[in-house]
Amino acid sequence: MxxxxxxxxxxxxxxxxxxxxxxxxxxxxKPGELVAIVGANGAGxxxxxxxxxxxxxxxxxxxxxxxxxxxxxxxxxxxxxxxCHVPEGRQVFAPLSVEDNLRLGGYSLRSDQDxxxxxLDGIYQLFPILKEKRKQTAGxxxxxxxxxxxxxxxxxxxxxxxxxxxxxxxxxxxxxxxxFRVIRELNDKGVTILLVEQNANAAxxxxxxxxxxxxxxxxxxxxxxxxxxxxxxxxxxLGH
Amino acid sequence: MFDQILQxxxxxxxxxxxxxxxxxxFAIIYNxxxxxxxxxxxxxxxxAMSTIALSAGNGLPLWLAxxxxxxxxxxxxxxxxxxxIAPARGASVxxxxxxxxxxxxxxxxxxxxxWGKDIFGxxxxxxxxxxxxxxxxxxxxxxxxxxxxxxxxxxxxxFFNHTxxxxxxxxxxxxxxxxxxxxxxxGMMMLIAYGLSALLGSLAGIxxxxxxxxSYDAGVMLGLKGFSAAILGGMGNPxxxxxxxxxxxxxxxxxxxxxxxxxxxxxxxVILLLVLFxxxxxxxxxxxxxxx
Numbered sequence: 001m002x003x004x005x006x007x008x009x010x011x012x013x014x015x016x017x018x019x020x021x022x023x024x025x026x027x028x029x030k031p032g033e034l035v036a037i038v039g040a041n042g043a044g045x046x047x048x049x050x051x052x053x054x055x056x057x058x059x060x061x062x063x064x065x066x067x068x069x070x071x072x073x074x075x076x077x078x079x080x081x082x083x084c085h086v087p088e089g090r091q092v093f094a095p096l097s098v099e100d101n102l103r104l105g106g107y108s109l110r111s112d113q114d115x116x117x118x119x120l121d122g123i124y125q126l127f128p129i130l131k132e133k134r135k136q137t138a139g140x141x142x143x144x145x146x147x148x149x150x151x152x153x154x155x156x157x158x159x160x161x162x163x164x165x166x167x168x169x170x171x172x173x174x175x176x177x178x179x180f181r182v183i184r185e186l187n188d189k190g191v192t193i194l195l196v197e198q199n200a201n202a203a204x205x206x207x208x209x210x211x212x213x214x215x216x217x218x219x220x221x222x223x224x225x226x227x228x229x230x231x232x233x234x235x236x237x238l239g240h
Numbered sequence: 241m242f243d244q245i246l247q248x249x250x251x252x253x254x255x256x257x258x259x260x261x262x263x264x265x266f267a268i269i270y271n272x273x274x275x276x277x278x279x280x281x282x283x284x285x286x287x288a289m290s291t292i293a294l295s296a297g298n299g300l301p302l303w304l305a306x307x308x309x310x311x312x313x314x315x316x317x318x319x320x321x322x323x324x325i326a327p328a329r330g331a332s333v334x335x336x337x338x339x340x341x342x343x344x345x346x347x348x349x350x351x352x353x354x355w356g357k358d359i360f361g362x363x364x365x366x367x368x369x370x371x372x373x374x375x376x377x378x379x380x381x382x383x384x385x386x387x388x389x390x391x392x393x394x395x396x397x398x399f400f401n402h403t404x405x406x407x408x409x410x411x412x413x414x415x416x417x418x419x420x421x422x423x424x425x426x427g428m429m430m431l432i433a434y435g436l437s438a439l440l441g442s443l444a445g446i447x448x449x450x451x452x453x454x455s456y457d458a459g460v461m462l463g464l465k466g467f468s469a470a471i472l473g474g475m476g477n478p479x480x481x482x483x484x485x486x487x488x489x490x491x492x493x494x495x496x497x498x499x500x501x502x503x504x505x506x507x508x509x510v511i512l513l514l515v516l517f518x519x520x521x522x523x524x525x526x527x528x529x530x531x532x
Binding site: 050053054055074075076079080084085087091092093094095096100103104105107108110153154157 | 407408411418419420422423426
């Protein structure tokens, strides 16, 4: 039996002005797990991740990370506590160099430059293309390379929980495969991952467990292979 | 003729160095938050006025008065950010710009109440014996302005290109959400940007006050000139702002000398309009383009 949950969300709600985007989400992620959240556009997946990392304020409910309540914490404190977020659409710092992007990812390590250099080497080993292009500005990279950069940047924050928002969005099929392989590899190395995807098929195939989100509510939560086999889920999200 | 032009150029560089510092202040805050801070000129005025008040009124030595005054203006900049700009988080950029205009009117009013409408002079830092270069002359204070500006510009350049905090401020400007997500304390970076701009503004005011004199409303014109220089160089490009400042100072000085001093200010603003018409991204600005 796996140990206590690393992340435990209970009754989480969030609003954009008068519009409620999350209607009492409850879910948990255990250490070492790869959990996928699937759902259609507008289901609240991105809002959920932004609320976890403190960019969007929760209007109610609780988020407990490692037994600490973080729903009222400032975003930079949340990063320091070990949640790193690869945002939807990559969001690299386009005018800055690839290496600067990565170093900013290690912003919380800034007092320990030696350590930062080591971690940077690790990322360059994982994504050799980034080393090759480290002096270029991030805006000149291709979509796939920017995605690797965004993941690398988040990894430099030494996450205990990595949040991935639509990492396959807008990428060619070969690159999607590559990105998912990397995600799987990271998880095998022990990084706990919460993955949000519209590409439900690919996400559930690498995940341990999955949740289905619909209009701001969790409507289903089960082992990933059960969800893949579920007739209703197949029809609604897997396209066959 | 040649000596005359040399004289205009030397004057132009001095004035331009002041504009450059003001423009740099504009560029830093613009870079960090997309906001044009129209109280930048007031930082310049406050630096000069409070130095004069402390040294003449309270009898502090000039250097100590200047140091206290810079520290005070930095506090003003920090308070402006903390109590006027930060609470409007989420407001549009235009709203925030209007807040800075309001703050500039407030600061000018405060200066008027404290020091009245008189024009004040400041003693030169190291005497008023002019140095001769050919037939042209140069006051030691001109050298102070040029040297001080160079040191500050190099310092700012180093800060943004070689320090983690400098790059973190740039990161806030290119993608604020992502800056939050990598753990940058965005609020703190905004404070640093305003503090740094106030530092530059107040030092510019102190360096140039012995030459130009100062009064409670001196910040208006300097602010507008600095803004023109920042636009000229390409808003958001710090080194462009510096080049824009020097260029504007040179053009003004040459125009004043060769055409008529009555048109000096007009020429600066005509250039601003021309740049906005024909090259809105400025002489050294890059047209904004990014992959989405």
